[in-house]
Amino acid sequence: MNFGINTYLFSSPFTNESVKFFPKFKEWGFDFVEIALEEPELIDPVLIRKALDANALECRSVCAATGPGRDLRGNRKEQVTSIEYIQKLIDFAPVLGSKLVAGPIYSSVGRADLVPEEKYKKQWKLVVKNLQLLTAYAQEHDVKLAIEPLNRYETDFINTCEQAMQLIHDVGSDALVVHLDSFHMNLEEKDPALAIQKAGEKLGLLHASGSDRGTPGGDQINWDRIFAALDHINYQGDIVIESFTPDVKVIAKAASIWRQIEPSKEAIAIDGLKFLRSVAF
Template sequence: MKFGINTYLFSSPFTNESVKFFPKFKEWGFDFVEIAVEEPADINPALVRKALDDNGLECRSVCAATGPGRDLRGNRKEQIVSMDYIKSLIDIAPVLGSSLVAGPIYSAVGRAEFVTAEEHHKQWLTVVKHLKSLCADAEKQNVKLAIEPLNRYETDFINTCDQALSLIKDVDSDALYVHLDSFHMNLEEKDPALAILKAGKKLALLHASGSDRGTPGGDQINWERIFVALDKIDYQGDIVIESFTPDVKVIAKAASIWRKVESSSESIAIDGLKFLRSLNL
């Protein structure tokens, strides 16, 4: 099991200049960096890859940023924009050294509304169609896609692991996996450990965040049960610290971070990594 840090904790958007954080990530003991690529045009993937190599780091996952306008179940324009964006991430990932694109790629984050069963079914079929196409592209690049359930305030579409697995079943592609997040599971799952067991071999990535979006381990989540569940499924994937602070304004607003939960981004990274490694013995 390897441990990574999501770049949202320090930078948004991630640009070529953001590689300045890599030496610190290495110094703190991280195995890899999960790069949140908000705008593909903002980075030179080859340059970023060289910076990773120079610092003895990997990029093992690319985090998708599906903000407004990037919506696989939206209007025609939003669907096209979203498809083009995700395809660009599939192309960028191998250059960065990654074989995984993860996140809530099925919808624009923040779209949460009550719809009729008929409308929901229509949206579901639209997303399934697009994911089939994206998975075909991913397979050609030896890249996996992992869909992340979000809490009810950020989406009405996929909130639980069960829903994600249903979507994966309908898409029917070996390239599609589940991406679980401790923060969202804490809100939506009856039992986060059981969700991990249900995901089983389909679990490609776990985001670790405190129940208040702060430091993993300094919160009310039962991390011991989560790691027991990971052990039971013989999880060979990665764990990424994805927490937020008010310092990165764009992400703070999107994630409703209105106060300083921890003393610093650095403390979240260092203390969180130390705690997670202590459970992986």
């Protein structure tokens, strides 16, 4: 397994200036960086790739930020905006060295409402159609898309691995996989370990975050069972620490981080990586 760090912990939005964090990521022992790319126009992907290479790091995944206005089940303008944004991430990913674009790309984060079943079915068909277009584009660029179930407070559309697997089935593309997150699974899955087993070979990425959005290992999640399940499916993919602090204000508000959960963002990165490596091997 390879272990990475999501840039949200240190920078939002990610810009060319954010490469200043790369030397520390390498010093702390991370294998790669997951770049959370909110606004593609703020970066020069060639420059970012050179900075990664200079620090002997990879970008193995690009994390999508589908905020307001980016919604594959929204109005026509929101759909077009979202499709164009995700296509831009697909364009940038290979330049950065990545073959994976991940996140809740199916909907705008924060859109959560109890809708009639018929309306939900119409939204589902719309997302399937749009993802079929995007997966075809991804395949042309040798990139995969990984859809992430979110907790009930952040979306009403895909909350569980089972729902994500159904969406993958309906889209019918090998370019679509599932992206699971320990924080969201802790809220929504009856058993996160069984969810991992359900994903099986379709598991394209795992985000590791404490049950309080803090350091993996310093929380109530049964990490032994998580890693036993990963071993059961012979997972050889990537694990990314995605935790948050109030220091990055935009993300703190989006993720409802109202207090200092851990001593520092550096502590989350260093202690979290040490713990994950200890339990993985």
